[in-house]
Amino acid sequence: MKPTNPIFLSKELVAASSRPMVLSILAGGESYGWEILQRVRLLSGGRIEWSDGMLYPVLRRLEQEGLVTGEWRTVESGRKRRYYRLSAKGRGQLSDDRAGWMAVHGALSLTWGGGDV
Amino acid sequence: MFDLDAAVGAWRTAFARDRAFSSADLDELEDHLRAAYDVELHLDPGLAPARAFEQARSVLGAPEELSGEFAKVAGKAWRWLLRTGWATFALAWFLPVHRFGNTLGEFAWKEGLLPGVEAFLLALTPGGGPIPVMSALTNLAMAATFWRIGDAGRQRVGALAGLLLASVVLNLWWAVVWADQPSELLAGYWAWTGSFGVAGVGLALRARALPDPGSHLQLTTR
Numbered sequence: 001m002k003p004t005n006p007i008f009l010s011k012e013l014v015a016a017s018s019r020p021m022v023l024s025i026l027a028g029g030e031s032y033g034w035e036i037l038q039r040v041r042l043l044s045g046g047r048i049e050w051s052d053g054m055l056y057p058v059l060r061r062l063e064q065e066g067l068v069t070g071e072w073r074t075v076e077s078g079r080k081r082r083y084y085r086l087s088a089k090g091r092g093q094l095s096d097d098r099a100g101w102m103a104v105h106g107a108l109s110l111t112w113g114g115g116d117v
Numbered sequence: 118m119f120d121l122d123a124a125v126g127a128w129r130t131a132f133a134r135d136r137a138f139s140s141a142d143l144d145e146l147e148d149h150l151r152a153a154y155d156v157e158l159h160l161d162p163g164l165a166p167a168r169a170f171e172q173a174r175s176v177l178g179a180p181e182e183l184s185g186e187f188a189k190v191a192g193k194a195w196r197w198l199l200r201t202g203w204a205t206f207a208l209a210w211f212l213p214v215h216r217f218g219n220t221l222g223e224f225a226w227k228e229g230l231l232p233g234v235e236a237f238l239l240a241l242t243p244g245g246g247p248i249p250v251m252s253a254l255t256n257l258a259m260a261a262t263f264w265r266i267g268d269a270g271r272q273r274v275g276a277l278a279g280l281l282l283a284s285v286v287l288n289l290w291w292a293v294v295w296a297d298q299p300s301e302l303l304a305g306y307w308a309w310t311g312s313f314g315v316a317g318v319g320l321a322l323r324a325r326a327l328p329d330p331g332s333h334l335q336l337t338t339r
Binding site for chain 2: 032033034051052053054056057060061064072077079080081082
């Protein structure tokens with residue numbers, strides 16, 4: 001899906017949001033790189049556009065931290081594909097991330113809702 | 118006539134020049150590239166295949182754009198463990214292994230101590246039995262990890278990991294022999310035995326991240 005209105009996200013915001021975003025998607029079931037990116041685009045209505053290749057270092061890091069587990073499989077086309085699944089540790093991290101982001105979101109919403117920006 | 122496999126091969130060669138990308142990384146990126154190519158053609162059936170490939174490649178990113186991020190996470194854990202194993206292994210050859218025994222003579226650090234080098238030669242001495250010889254030969258398993266392990270496939274890496282971890286068990290035989298006098302075994306022995314475990318765990322982690330060429334599990338694609 002082509003993004004209709006991509007918005008600029010700073011490197012810092014992309015980096016900070018990548019973990020909860022990927023963990024949230026995997027909380028819905030196992031998935032693989034390309035599909036995860038499509039989910040990000042779909043969920044954001046195409047407004048959040050990640051660099052495709054940059055997703056994989058994120059997945060590597062999550063795997064190294066034990067937050068997700070990866071498994072190679074061969075799909076119908078004969079291609080190898082690495083599927084990722086949320087680990088128990090990842091589920092706990094997602095819960096923490098969610099609480100943190102909701103706190104930030106709540107504070108910012110109150111601030112912006114007051115017309116200060 | 119556009120040859121997708123040739124185009125993917127050329128794309129892969131360009132990425133493989135950068136050491137930041139492992140073969141597992143390239144397999145995963147290739148899967149993404151092919152999926153993106155399929156979608157480009159699906160969205161615009163009239164698009165020339167070469168153009169669809171170019172767009173898919175562009176969306177994925179160039180090696181120089183991705184290299185930095187991949188290098189940051191490129192198997193830090195397994196490389197660190199393997200290098201630690203190698204360093205400990207090398208050091209063990211010059212550390213005292215056993216309190217009483219032969220020494221390296223004038224090269225010995227201290228009278229009455231048995232350095233790793235001489236312990237190795239002693240284990241290979243005829244008449245010592247098969248286990249000491251097998252224990253000494255486990256050094257070959259460690260030596261095999263020195264040869265282009267970064268490019269090795271899952272089977273070779275997994276086999277070496279298993280061999281190293283089995284070596285730990287075998288080399289602990291010496292500790293069993295000296296179980297009644299554990300203080301007789303010195304730092305060199307424990308460093309040597311432990312180095313197999315550390316390097317073995319490193320390679321096991323590496324093997325887990327590599328694609329399994331023997332997998333026949335079929336899944337429905339998206």
